[in-house]
Amino acid sequence: MSRAETVRRNARWALAQLVDASVAERLVIALAALVASLLLGGAIVLAAGHNPVTVVLFLIYGAIGTPGQVAFTLRKATMLVLAGVAVAIAFRANVFNIGVQGQLVVGGFATAMTILWLAPYLPAGGLAGLVLVACGLVAGVGGGAAYAALPGAMKAYADANEVVTTIMLNFIATGVLFVLVDGPLKDPEAAAPKTLNFPDYAGFPSLLGVSDSFSLVGLAIALAAVVVVYVVMTTTRFGYDLRTTGYQAAASAYSGVDPERTVVSTMVASGMVAGLAGAVYVVMVVGYFQDPGVFPTFGFDGIAVSLLAANNPLGAVPAGLLFGALSSGRQFVDVNLDVPKELIDGIVGLIVLFVATPELFRHLGRRAGLGGGEGPAGEEGEAVADGGEPVAGPADGDESDGEPGPRTADGDEPPDPDGPTRSDGGEPA
Amino acid sequence: MSLVGVGAGRRLTVAAVGAIVAVALVGALFPDSIAGQLATTGTFERALRLSAPITLAAIGGLYAEKSGVFNIGLEGFLIFGAFTAAAVSWAVAGGEAISQADLWVSVLSAVAFCAALAAVFATFAIRYEANQIVAGLAIWFLGLGFAPFAAIVLWGRVNSPPLNSIDEVVVPLLADVPVVGPVFFAASPLVMLSGLVVLAAYVVLYYTRFGYWVQAAGENPEALDTAGVDVNRVRYAAVILSGALCGLGGASLSVGFSEGFVGRGVTMVNGRGWIAITAYLFGNYNPAGTFAASLLFGGVDALQIQLQTVGISIPNRLAGLFPYVAVLVVLVLVGNTRMPSAAGDPYRTEDD
Numbered sequence: 001m002s003r004a005e006t007v008r009r010n011a012r013w014a015l016a017q018l019v020d021a022s023v024a025e026r027l028v029i030a031l032a033a034l035v036a037s038l039l040l041g042g043a044i045v046l047a048a049g050h051n052p053v054t055v056v057l058f059l060i061y062g063a064i065g066t067p068g069q070v071a072f073t074l075r076k077a078t079m080l081v082l083a084g085v086a087v088a089i090a091f092r093a094n095v096f097n098i099g100v101q102g103q104l105v106v107g108g109f110a111t112a113m114t115i116l117w118l119a120p121y122l123p124a125g126g127l128a129g130l131v132l133v134a135c136g137l138v139a140g141v142g143g144g145a146a147y148a149a150l151p152g153a154m155k156a157y158a159d160a161n162e163v164v165t166t167i168m169l170n171f172i173a174t175g176v177l178f179v180l181v182d183g184p185l186k187d188p189e190a191a192a193p194k195t196l197n198f199p200d201y202a203g204f205p206s207l208l209g210v211s212d213s214f215s216l217v218g219l220a221i222a223l224a225a226v227v228v229v230y231v232v233m234t235t236t237r238f239g240y241d242l243r244t245t246g247y248q249a250a251a252s253a254y255s256g257v258d259p260e261r262t263v264v265s266t267m268v269a270s271g272m273v274a275g276l277a278g279a280v281y282v283v284m285v286v287g288y289f290q291d292p293g294v295f296p297t298f299g300f301d302g303i304a305v306s307l308l309a310a311n312n313p314l315g316a317v318p319a320g321l322l323f324g325a326l327s328s329g330r331q332f333v334d335v336n337l338d339v340p341k342e343l344i345d346g347i348v349g350l351i352v353l354f355v356a357t358p359e360l361f362r363h364l365g366r367r368a369g370l371g372g373g374e375g376p377a378g379e380e381g382e383a384v385a386d387g388g389e390p391v392a393g394p395a396d397g398d399e400s401d402g403e404p405g406p407r408t409a410d411g412d413e414p415p416d417p418d419g420p421t422r423s424d425g426g427e428p429a
Numbered sequence: 430m431s432l433v434g435v436g437a438g439r440r441l442t443v444a445a446v447g448a449i450v451a452v453a454l455v456g457a458l459f460p461d462s463i464a465g466q467l468a469t470t471g472t473f474e475r476a477l478r479l480s481a482p483i484t485l486a487a488i489g490g491l492y493a494e495k496s497g498v499f500n501i502g503l504e505g506f507l508i509f510g511a512f513t514a515a516a517v518s519w520a521v522a523g524g525e526a527i528s529q530a531d532l533w534v535s536v537l538s539a540v541a542f543c544a545a546l547a548a549v550f551a552t553f554a555i556r557y558e559a560n561q562i563v564a565g566l567a568i569w570f571l572g573l574g575f576a577p578f579a580a581i582v583l584w585g586r587v588n589s590p591p592l593n594s595i596d597e598v599v600v601p602l603l604a605d606v607p608v609v610g611p612v613f614f615a616a617s618p619l620v621m622l623s624g625l626v627v628l629a630a631y632v633v634l635y636y637t638r639f640g641y642w643v644q645a646a647g648e649n650p651e652a653l654d655t656a657g658v659d660v661n662r663v664r665y666a667a668v669i670l671s672g673a674l675c676g677l678g679g680a681s682l683s684v685g686f687s688e689g690f691v692g693r694g695v696t697m698v699n700g701r702g703w704i705a706i707t708a709y710l711f712g713n714y715n716p717a718g719t720f721a722a723s724l725l726f727g728g729v730d731a732l733q734i735q736l737q738t739v740g741i742s743i744p745n746r747l748a749g750l751f752p753y754v755a756v757l758v759v760l761v762l763v764g765n766t767r768m769p770s771a772a773g774d775p776y777r778t779e780d781d
Contacts, residue, residue: 044575048582096562160760161710163501163562167703168753175750183744293694300570307563340581346574353567357559 026310032361033308033354034322041347050339062332063325068211069332075214075285077324081222082277083302084309084316085229086144090270091311092233093246095263099151099166100274101299102173103144105292107275108282109177110143111136112289113185115198129201136202137221137279144275145268147173152267156260162267170299174292181291194290204284218284222320225273229313232269242266274299301327304348307355323348472728472735473612478686480727481623482507482698485678486705487712487719488630489671495634495714496667497647497660497771498554499561502568504702506543506672510679511697512576514539515589515690527593532684536595536619540676547672551665558775569702577692587692594688595619619677619685626674630716643667647769650776660776675702700753707756711763722759729755 042052063073083100090097097103115136122128151169154160182193204215233239244252245262253259277298282289305323309315330344354360486503493500500506518527518535550568553559577587584590595617603614613624634640645653646663654660682697683690691697704726711725712718733748 044578048578098566154757154761158761160757161706164703164706165757165760167700168756171700171753172750172757175746175753179744179746182746303566304570340578342574342578342581342587344574346571346578349567349570349572349574352570353553353559353564356563356567357553357557359559360553360557363557 029358029361030308030310030355032364033351036354037347037350040350041343044346045339045343048339050337055333055337055339058333058337059326059329062329062336065332069328071211071214072328072331073321073324074219075211075324076327077321078214078218078222078284079277079281079296079298080301080305080323080327081316081320082225082273082280083298084305084320085222085226085313086270086273086277086299087302087306088309088311088313088316089229089233089242089273090266091306093242093262093266094249095152095155095266095270096163097148097151097166097267097270098163098303099148099169099299100270100277100302101295101297102166102170103147103271103274104278104281104299105170105173105177105295106147106278107140107144107271108278108295109289109292110275111140111279112195112198112282114139115202115283116196119199119202124199124201126201129199129203132199132202133204133283136283137276140275140279140282141272142275144271144273144278146271148267148271148274149264152264152271155267156263177289177292181289185289187288192291195288197288198283202283203287213285215284218280221276221280223317225276226313226317229269229273233313238265238269242269277302301348304352304355307352469735470608470611472731474616475734476724476728476731477612477620478617478727479730480723481617481620481685482678482682483701483705483708483726484623484720484723485626485674485681486671486702487708487723488626488716489674489678490706491709491712491714491716491719492630492634492643492667493671494709494772495647495769496643496664497650497769497774497776498551498664498668499565499773500547500550500668500671501562501565501706502550502702503671503675503705504698504700505565505568505570505572506547506675507679507682507698507702508569508572508576508696509546510539510543510676511683512572512579512679512690512692513542513676514680515592515683516579516583518592518684519583519589529596532593532595535684536677536680539680540673543676543679544669544673547669547675548665550672551668554668555661555664555775561773572698573696576690576696580690580692589683589689589691592684592689595685617681617685619681622677623681626677627716627720634716639663639666644769646776647772650771650774654776654778660778664776678705704752704756707759711759714768726752726755 038056042056045052045055062069064070083104086100086103087097115132118132118135119128122131147169151160151162151165154165155162178193181195185195187194187196204217206212206215233242241252241257241262242265244255245257245259245266249259252262281295281298301323305316305319308322309319326344326348330341333339333343334341486507489506490500490503514532514535516535517538518531521531521534522528546568550564553564554561580587580589597616598618598621600614600621604610606614613621632640634643642653642658642663643666645656645658646660646667650660653663678701679698682701687697705723708722708726709719711722712720729751733743733751736743736748737745
């Protein structure tokens with residue numbers, strides 16, 4: 001038995017457990033995992049000398065307190081929904097694509113290069129902008145797909161463990177593109193490693209006027225991707241093959257599915273969505289390509305989004321909104337309460353850990369005599385999930401981007417003065 | 430298919446070690462050639478130092494997987510180890526200069542902390558039958574989040590201030606042996622320690638009862654159970670051991686070979702845990718082969734530093750990618766390793 005087969009078997013077994021669970025049970029487990037993570041996170045906040053209740057209130061305010069912050073949350077959610085769907089496609093087929101981050105970065109790079117190379121050949125204007133953005137998006141999808149095909153083929157034909165290869169390819173993409181952006185492709189005027197800016201007309205129209213770096217067009221693209229992936233997965237032959245190899249590789253091979261080809265095409269499909277995420281990021285948020293080391297880690301957070309959504313593309317929407325809210329809230333908490341934003345990265349890790357362990361909550365549920373694997377505290381979970389409700393509206397707040405920050409996790413958002421604003425109510429507990 | 434894989438793996442290991450030896454020989458015979466400039470004693474010392482954390486984590490991962498549990502969270506455990514060692518050495522010294530004794534206390538603390546963390550991971554993986562791949566990823570995420578978080582709480586930023594590092598020791602007599610002496614016996618004690626760990630891991634795995642239990646827990650848990658040994662207890666022990674070794678490996682990074690913790694970006698661990706997984710696959714689950722593979726990855730890393738010293742100019746960032754590319758090449762060539770047949774399957778006894 002090869003390693004890959006056993007890995008798949010292991011995952012299939014865990015997945016089968018999830019499949020057995022009713023939708024309701026899955027929801028309860030997701031909420032219980034959230035609550036458990038937030039409680040543990042709260043204990044850590046307390047140990048670090050802060051008041052967890054204040055932190056939660058600030059988190060919520062930071063996520064949805066002002067129209068500007070809602071736009072910020074939606075921008076994050078747009079990216080996280082796309083990244084989450086990319087992960088979900090692969091995980092659904094039991095292919096552990098941890099390389100969404102790298103594919104996203106490569107996709108963004110392909111988009112940026114396409115727009116910058118084509119721009120001089122087109123007359124400036126709205127129509128040219130439309131053509132540039134369309135070509136850019138296509139290039140991004142292609143770039144992500146190509147970079148995902150590589151580990152897909154390595155797994156299918158050389159049995160190379162995709163968890164390790166995709167992580168190595170993340171490092172390689174970041175390193176190589178940094179050298180390009182810091183060298184031959186560098187904007188000579190800029191201090192930080194970045195390409196030239198895109199022409200003004202090559203971007204998404206803001207529509208709401210809330211923010212230059214969030215557009216409803218971006219959100220619509222993300223939602224369209226969700227629908228397309230859901231339809232493909234549930235109604236087409238490819239989607240059927242993908243799901244059945246996920247559940248029962250041997251049976252599906254027996255029924256005539258070519259397992260090697262399915263692995264490669266799964267990775268390609270996953271990489272396409274990852275590349276689209278990168279394209280949307282450079283077009284909507286930054287407007288140029290920058291040092292990929294300071295790209296936000298949407299690709300990794302997408303894993304948490306997908307797992308919380310039980311690898312269902314439709315579920316990626318609420319999960320993406322929730323993590324988008326956490327992500328914009330943490331910025332606010334960092335600035336106003338001096339609670340390091342890395343806390344939320346850790347809490348995301350806890351969520352992933354708990355979601356991977358449904359048996360823990362079934363066990364706790366049985367102990368509490370609830371039966372049916374009810375989690376310990378479903379209602380609280382709902383209250384937290386509400387933080388992710390989108391509330392659209394105009395505002396004056398805006399977020400600046402592109403300053404290479406000190407940390408990979410969130411390099412695109414240095415604590416900026418215009419975005420999450422400093423409030424006076426911050427009481428260091 | 431597994432036979433082919435094993436054969437290819439062995440041949441490749443032999444070829445890799447052969448290549449290293451060849452470069453070393455050419456270097457020794459013709460010190461003025463490029464090989465001579467690349468293969469200095471310094472390069473070998475550096476290769477050993479760079480491979481030590483990989484070796485330690487890989488031996489740990491090997492034991493866990495041999496016993497039937499994937500510990501894909503090696504990277505996360507290394508991060509926690511590196512941070513704990515730095516934080517404890519800083520706290521114990523309490524503002525004074527950090528003494529060597531403080532540093533050793535910090536190393537032990539890192540080992541203890543990571544062992545405890547691994548016990549929690551083992552509980553999730555074994556008792557609560559978590560998806561081991563996803564739970565391992567979660568450990569990595571936890572490390573990436575909480576280590577820099579705690580660094581900011583302690584020091585106000587994600588990196589520690591400059592601390593201190595463990596002194597090299599010179600073993601009398603042995604250090605005077607030509608070539609081998611200065612490389613192995615006038616070195617960081619952590620390099621020597623990782624050598625000892627490899628030796629012990631080899632002996633324990635193949636020549637002791639516990640080693641047989643570990644192998645049986647991964648290959649044929651039913652048989653082990655029938656023989657009256659608690660399969661899950663063996664698995665707990667192996668996973669906790671892997672955490673402890675990662676604690677040691679992480680500590681070697683932050684207080685062994687450098688003076689402090691770096692929590693920026695992917696932290697100072699920088700993928701070594703993932704490389705360690707490749708190392709034990711490449712080494713075909715054999716501690717000796719795993720050591721050779723780790724040395725290869727450490728050597729590739731040392732070589733890129735030496736290339737720059739010699740003046741062959743490749744952008745720093747590109748040369749730094751050598752080990753990752755080496756991992757890809759190795760995985761594609763070795764791919765098919767024969768893994769323990771019950772790895773990843775939770776084990777439930779009949780009388781449960």
